[in-house]
Amino acid sequence: MKxxxxxxxxxxxxxxxxHLDIGFTNYGRRVQVLHDVSLSVGQGERVALIGQSxxxxxxxxxxxxxxxxxxxxxxxxxxxxxxxxxxxxxxxxERNRLxxxxxxIVLQDPLLSFxxxxxxxxQMDDIVRYADVRAGVTRxxxxxxxxxxxxxxxxQLADTERVLxxxxxxxxxxxxxxxxxxxxxxxxxxxLIADEPGTALDVTxxxxxxxxxxxxxxxxxxxxxxxxxxxxxxxxxxRVYVMxxxxxxxxxxxxxxxxxxxxxxxxxxxxxxxxxxxxxxxxVDNTGSTPLLSLESVTREFVSERPFFGxxxxxxxxxxxxxxxxxxxxxxxxxxxSxxxxxxxxxMLLGLTRPTSGVVRLGGQxxxxxxxxxxxxxxxxxxxQNPGSSLNPKRRIAQQLAVPLRYAGLTRxxxxxxxxxxxxxxxLPQSHASRYxxxxxxxxxxxxxxxxxxSVEPEIIVLDEPTSALDVLVQETxxxxxxxxxxxxxxxxxxxxxxLSLMRNFCNRVAVMYRGAVCEQGDTAxxxxxxxxxxxxxxxxxxxxxxxxxEARKPAVTRLEREAVLVSTTG
Amino acid sequence: xxxxxxxxxxxxxxxxxxxxxxxxxxxxxxxxxxxAIVISVILAAVFAPWLAPYPEAAGSQVDFxxxxxxxxxxxxxxxxxxxxxxxxxxxxxxxxxLGMVIGVLGLAVPFGILLGLLAxxxxxxxxxxxxxxxxxMLALPPLAMALAITAVLSPNLINAMIAITLLWWTWHTRLIxxxxxxxxxxxxxxxxxxxxxxxxxxxxxxxxxNCVSAISVKVTLDAGFVILFGAALSFLGLGVxxxxxxxxxxxxxxxxxxxxxxxxxxxxxxxxxxxxxxFNLLGDGLRDMLDVEL
Numbered sequence: 093m094k095x096x097x098x099x100x101x102x103x104x105x106x107x108x109x110x111h112l113d114i115g116f117t118n119y120g121r122r123v124q125v126l127h128d129v130s131l132s133v134g135q136g137e138r139v140a141l142i143g144q145s146x147x148x149x150x151x152x153x154x155x156x157x158x159x160x161x162x163x164x165x166x167x168x169x170x171x172x173x174x175x176x177x178x179x180x181x182x183x184x185x186e187r188n189r190l191x192x193x194x195x196x197i198v199l200q201d202p203l204l205s206f207x208x209x210x211x212x213x214x215q216m217d218d219i220v221r222y223a224d225v226r227a228g229v230t231r232x233x234x235x236x237x238x239x240x241x242x243x244x245x246x247x248q249l250a251d252t253e254r255v256l257x258x259x260x261x262x263x264x265x266x267x268x269x270x271x272x273x274x275x276x277x278x279x280x281x282x283x284l285i286a287d288e289p290g291t292a293l294d295v296t297x298x299x300x301x302x303x304x305x306x307x308x309x310x311x312x313x314x315x316x317x318x319x320x321x322x323x324x325x326x327x328x329x330x331r332v333y334v335m336x337x338x339x340x341x342x343x344x345x346x347x348x349x350x351x352x353x354x355x356x357x358x359x360x361x362x363x364x365x366x367x368x369x370x371x372x373x374x375x376v377d378n379t380g381s382t383p384l385l386s387l388e389s390v391t392r393e394f395v396s397e398r399p400f401f402g403x404x405x406x407x408x409x410x411x412x413x414x415x416x417x418x419x420x421x422x423x424x425x426x427x428x429x430s431x432x433x434x435x436x437x438x439x440m441l442l443g444l445t446r447p448t449s450g451v452v453r454l455g456g457q458x459x460x461x462x463x464x465x466x467x468x469x470x471x472x473x474x475x476x477q478n479p480g481s482s483l484n485p486k487r488r489i490a491q492q493l494a495v496p497l498r499y500a501g502l503t504r505x506x507x508x509x510x511x512x513x514x515x516x517x518x519x520l521p522q523s524h525a526s527r528y529x530x531x532x533x534x535x536x537x538x539x540x541x542x543x544x545x546x547s548v549e550p551e552i553i554v555l556d557e558p559t560s561a562l563d564v565l566v567q568e569t570x571x572x573x574x575x576x577x578x579x580x581x582x583x584x585x586x587x588x589x590x591x592l593s594l595m596r597n598f599c600n601r602v603a604v605m606y607r608g609a610v611c612e613q614g615d616t617a618x619x620x621x622x623x624x625x626x627x628x629x630x631x632x633x634x635x636x637x638x639x640x641x642x643e644a645r646k647p648a649v650t651r652l653e654r655e656a657v658l659v660s661t662t663g
Numbered sequence: 664x665x666x667x668x669x670x671x672x673x674x675x676x677x678x679x680x681x682x683x684x685x686x687x688x689x690x691x692x693x694x695x696x697x698x699a700i701v702i703s704v705i706l707a708a709v710f711a712p713w714l715a716p717y718p719e720a721a722g723s724q725v726d727f728x729x730x731x732x733x734x735x736x737x738x739x740x741x742x743x744x745x746x747x748x749x750x751x752x753x754x755x756x757x758x759x760x761l762g763m764v765i766g767v768l769g770l771a772v773p774f775g776i777l778l779g780l781l782a783x784x785x786x787x788x789x790x791x792x793x794x795x796x797x798x799x800m801l802a803l804p805p806l807a808m809a810l811a812i813t814a815v816l817s818p819n820l821i822n823a824m825i826a827i828t829l830l831w832w833t834w835h836t837r838l839i840x841x842x843x844x845x846x847x848x849x850x851x852x853x854x855x856x857x858x859x860x861x862x863x864x865x866x867x868x869x870x871x872x873n874c875v876s877a878i879s880v881k882v883t884l885d886a887g888f889v890i891l892f893g894a895a896l897s898f899l900g901l902g903v904x905x906x907x908x909x910x911x912x913x914x915x916x917x918x919x920x921x922x923x924x925x926x927x928x929x930x931x932x933x934x935x936x937x938x939x940x941x942f943n944l945l946g947d948g949l950r951d952m953l954d955v956e957l
Contacts, residue, residue, distance in 0.1 A: 119686045442857065469859045482850035486872035492851075495868075499859035528680065544854070 106283055106314050107133040107156070107195070112170035114151055114338075117163060125151050126338045129170070133283060133316050138309055140317040140325040140346075142361075143335035144563040149318050152335075153285060156316075157197055158187055175282070189226050196281035200288040202268035206260035213256035216240050216275055223279045239278070247274045247304060265430075266297040273304065283314045291321065294429035294590065295634040302328055302636075320563065322365050323636025326350055334358045350638060364564040366597040368620070368637050369645040374597040376575065376616070378421040384584055385418040385441065385552060390450035392436050410436040412608035413450070418601075420551070423578065423585045425599035425616070427592055427631070433608040434588050438554050441586060442474055454552075470500055473545035477557040479537035483529040489515075489540055490525040496547045514543040518573060535566035539573065546577065552584045560591065571598055593635050596620055604628045626653040687952045694948020700941025708757035715751035723906035731924045741926040743917065749927065752908035753934045759909045760938060763824055763893045764886045771828045772882060775835025776874070780866050782836065783843025794840065800833045805892070806899075813901040820909075823902035827892055831885070838881055838957065842874050876953035883949055884957075887942035894935050910935050 114126040126148050133139045143149045154160040156172055158179065172179040174194060179187065199205045207215060220236050231239075237256075244252040247270040260268060269290060276284055289305060290298030302324065309315050317328055325332055325346070332349045334342040334357065342355035353359045367373050391414075393407040411433045418424045428434040439445040440452055443463030452459040454471065462468040473496075476482035484492060490511050497507045512522050518539040529537055538558060545553050555574070559567040571594070577583060587599055595602055596616060603613035604627065612625040623629045629647040637643055688694055712718055716739075726746030734741040740749035782793035809826040816822040846852065855865050890910075896902035897911030905912060910931045917927030950957065 119683055444853070444857075466859050469857055474854070474857060476850040476854065478850065482854050484851040484855075484869050484872070486875070487869070491868075495855055495860055495864070496858035499861075499864075530680075541854075544858070548858075 104135045105132045106135050106137075106175055107316065108171070108173040109152070109156065110171045110173075112152070112155060112172065113168040114148075114155060114160070114165060115168055116165050122166075124168075124338065126155075129335075129338070129340055131333050131340065131343070133314050135282075136309065136312055136314055138306075138315045138317065138328055138330045140319060140329035140332045141335060142319055142322065142325055142332060144320055144361075144565060147335045148338035149335050150287070151338075153197075153287060153316075153318050157191075157195065157285065185226075191223075193223060193227075193279040194281060195283040195285060196276040196279070197285045198269075198273050198276045198287065198289060201292055202265055202272055203260065205272055206268065208260055210259075211256070212258050212260065212263075212271055213237070213240060216243075216256070216271075216278060219275055219278050243274045243278055244271070246277060246308075247271070249274070265293050266300065269293060269297075269301050270304065273301075273308075277308070281313070283316065284308070285316045285318065287318045288320070289317070290324075291319070295592075295636075296429065296630060298324075299634040299636075321636060322362060322564075322638045326638050327636055334361070360565065362638060364568045365638050366568075366591075366593040367639075367642060368593050368596055368632070368635060369642045370639075376423050376598060376600045378419060378423070378600045380419060380421045382420040383417055384420040384422075384455060385586070386453045387414055387416045387437075387440075388451050388453065389413045389415050390437070390440060390447045390452060392433075392440060392445060393448045409608055411440070411447075414605075414608075414610050415450075416603055416610065416613065418552075418584065418586065420584055421578075421582060422601055423575075423587060423599045425587045425589065425595040425602040426605060427589060427595055427602055428605035429590055429631075431607075432605040434605050435556065437605070438474075438556055438586070438588050441554055442472055443468065466499070469496070470548040471551045472554065473548065473550040473552075474554040474556060475538070475541050475545050475558045478561050479534065479541045480529070480561070482541050483537055485529055487528070488525070489527055489529070489532075492540070493525075493544055493547055496544060500548050510547065514547055517546060517577065518543045533566075534562050535570060538562060538570055542570075542573065542577070546581070549581070550583070552586065554586045554588065556588050557590070558587075559594065560589065567594070574598075592620075592632060593637070604631065623647050630654050684952045688948060691948050691951055693944045694952065697941050697944025697946070697948055700937060701945050704757055704938045704941055705761065707754045708761045711751075711754040711758055715748075715754045717748035717751040720747035720749075720751040721755040721908050731920065731927070733924075734926050734930070740930040741924075743913070743927050744920060744924075749913070749930055752913060753910065753931055755908040756910040756913060756931065756934065757938065759820065759903060759907065760890045760893060760935075763820070763827075764889045766824045767827045767831055767889050767893075768882055768885060771831035772835050772878070772885075775832035776839050776871075776878065778832070779836040779839025780843055780870060780874075783840045783847065784862070784866055784870065786847075790840075793836065797833045797836045797840075800830065801837075803830070805830050806895070809896055809901060810899075813896070818901045818904065820903045820907070823893060823896045826896070826901075827889060831889070834885075835878070835881065838877060839874050842877055843870055846870055846873050877955045877957065880946055880950045880953060880955050881957060883942055884946035887939035887946070890935065890938050890942070 109129060109131045112126050112129040113124065115122050115124045129148070129152055131139070131141065141149050141152065151160065151165070155167065156179070160167070167180060170180075174190065217236055217240065220231075220239060224231055240256060241252045244255060249255055249267065249270050255263065255267065255271065263271065286305060290301040293301065305315060306328065317325070319325060329346050331345055332343065333340050334355065336357045342349065342353065342358045349358065350362075353362055390411060391409065392411040393409050395407045396405045398404045414437060416424070426434050426437060436445065440447055441459070443459045446460050454462055493511050493514055494507050497510055502510065511525055515522055515525060520536060520539055520543070524532065524536070529540070532540065558574070559570050562570060574585065575598070578585060587595065589595055599616050601614065602616050602619050603610045604619070604625070605611070606627045612619065612623065612628045619628065620632065623632055626649070629649045630653065633646045633649045637646070707714060715721070724747055726742075729742050729746035730744055732738050732742035732746070738748050738750065740753060743749055743752070778793050778797070782790040808830055809823070812826040812829070813822050816825070852865060852869060855869050860869070893902060894909070894911030894914065897909045898915040900915070903909035903912055905916070913931035914928045914935070917924070917931065920927050
């Protein structure tokens with residue numbers, strides 16, 4: 093076990109984790125969550141730790157930075173050495189001195205990591221001041237301020253003065269992520285740990301953040317990247333550790349891992365990533381061409397409530413002159429980044445929001461008129477993004493599935509015999525009928541939500557990012573289920589998502605939305621193989637892929653084009 | 664990603680809600696002590712006629728030879744100014760107190776919940792009307808209100824209960840309103856609407872179950888405060904009238920003989936404390952167990 097004492101044969105390692113065993117005790121039961129985890133990060137190296145949720149990567153990270161809650165956690169064995177010093181036995185004050193200066197962290201959620209009521213400058217200054225106190229030095233306010241400005245410039249934020257005087261709410265997601273990185277850099281750490289960097293952001297913004305991290309590594313920083321996204325790993329890491337059920341199952345250089353994954357789990361993980369190009373792309377066809385749902389230059393504006401004082405603000409145009417025709421049997425993808433108006437569009441399809449102008453027609457009749465009839469709900473249903481929110485936490489699965497059936501006029505007996513059928517259709521065991529949502533996994537919950545949508549035998553199901561809350565392995569099974577159900581019941585799907593690579597493998601037609609308008613639409617193969625609009629090209633080019641072959645086939649985007657269409661994240 | 668792999672994520676052995684709640688409860692000594700105290704109070708009240716050593720003391724019995732008797736083996740809590748056994752009167756006093764709790768909360772809580780559900784669910788004008796009315800009721804000083812009501816209606820147990828009820832529902836309305844407002848953003852409410860569910864279904868089948876934990880904690884904590892408020896009214900002569908053995912009245916009468924006959928006011932006072940302590944400890948324990956914020 094003590095084969096390689098720090099600093100002897102592996103002189104360049106900045107972080108070494110050896111044989112780490114960690115358990116958690118909850119409700120009187122101890123569960124071992126890390127089994128003999130060993131990993132190392134070399135000086136100036138980019139290392140990725142990859143795994144699905146629950147694999148133990150966050151626990152590993154917490155153990156390294158020293159924020160593991162103990163109890164319920166306990167470190168049963170192992171070593172963590174940083175620059176040759178054992179961290180697990182380090183005293184609290186010495187440990188604190190390492191914070192920020194030695195190793196630093198960028199957390200996942202750019203908004204949750206800020207205190208909403210303090211300005212950026214105050215929050216950044218606190219970090220510098222406390223570090224000064226620990227180091228026993230004092231700097232003038234002006235010198236500290238200059239340091240903040242310098243650091244913000246390092247993360248390529250323009251207009252630093254405005255950023256410093258802002259509150260977190262006033263910055264865009266990309267800017268917040270940059271500020272967060274700047275905060276981690278304030279005390280010039282030698283190792284940066286990034287937990288799912290940019291995951292909460294749009295792909296185009298995420299790409300810029302990843303490029304920034306890469307540039308920081310070129311300046312001499314070491315990086316430990318914690319992520320579930322294989323595409324990000326391929327773009328970012330020199331070396332990769334794959335984690336499953338608290339064990340490192342495979343590790344190696346990036347190239348060898350992506351070219352020839354040896355562990356079955358790694359292979360499964362790679363196979364579950366929807367391919368953007370190549371033979372593995374799943375082709376979804378629709379042979380029929382009966383028009384079913386159509387949008388005729390639909391526009392929706394939002395008018396803010398008139399304030400008590402002052403004037404009403406100009407109306408916000410969320411959806412702008414959108415015309416789309418969806419045929420029976422289509423899997424129609426509506427793609428767009430956050431704020432592109434795709435959710436508003438979905439709500440208009442469902443008759444929940446009325447268009448300001450234009451009309452949505454279902455089988456030739458306007459939806460806003462149909463929506464008043466109870467039979468309309470039997471024709472159009474929805475599956476929401478987050479099953480944790482779309483299922484009532486205090487009601488049993490059977491009770492929840494019974495609701496649409498009851499209001500569709502079924503008798504008690506008919507409902508009772510229909511529920512087992514529904515569970516079977518979505519591949520859930522009968523015993524789950526009496527469970528509560530929290531007793532199911534994320535994928536199972538989403539299956540229940542699909543069963544609920546299916547229960548009234550609708551013609552169209554609107555899928556609002558149905559897999560974005562799920563792990564890739566689970567995502568794949570849910571997508572297969574959906575395609576299966578479509579074939580069996582002749583369903584039509586409207587799939588709303590920001591995930592273009594999934595759309596590539598799931599839809600037969602796609603419309604791309606940009607600032608409320610549809611900038612390009614067409615059949616999936618054409619749109620991905622020969623995108624015409626600059627935004628579509630930029631969007632596709634930004635998707636992290638897992639092979640060089642796919643990378644090579646991405647559309648070319650000129651710098652000018654990208655800058656012209658993308659909402660800048662630099663301020 | 665969650666740090667703790669919650670038991671629910673493990674397919675094979677999910678701990679049920681009940682098992683987890685019981686685990687948290689049983690590891691909380693204050694809650695267990697609270698539950699024991701509450702049970703002792705309830706048993707005392709229910710079985711008062713059998714437990715009381717001198718059941719006749721509950722009425723207008725007079726025994727001047729034994730007046731102002733200090734606590735002893737025959738009279739554990741001593742005797743009062745007319746020679747009645749105070750311990751027996753305390754047991755009967757709990758009957759009055761708990762009766763009051765059931766009466767007040769039995770009316771105020773359902774009413775408050777209903778208004779809170781309506782205000783939170785419908786929003787708009789309904790919300791404005793209900794919540795502003797609630798605000799007005801909250802602004803009235805409770806004792807002055809009770810004073811006014813009992814002055815108009817004559818002071819007795821029923822009228823004291825009416826007075827407390829009129830003020831009590833407001834807190835439940837606010838609590839439920841806040842929870843429902845939070846739940847309205849959840850997709851399951853919209854999903855129910857898309858399934859064609861009626862307003863009544865969404866209110867009572869979808870939203871109400873999500874309020875139950877908070878209500879049960881609030882009701883437990885309330886029980887203690889209702890006892891206290893009822894005793895305060897009786898102490899001021901606005902509530903239960905002699906010779907009914909009410910704890911507040913006993914403290915009030917006994918206080919005339921302080922300090923030499925301290926037991927006549929102090930021991931009924933401690934009995935009030937005991938009951939309130941029990942309900943508060945239990946309420947706090949339930950709050951931890953059910954993980955609700957009030």
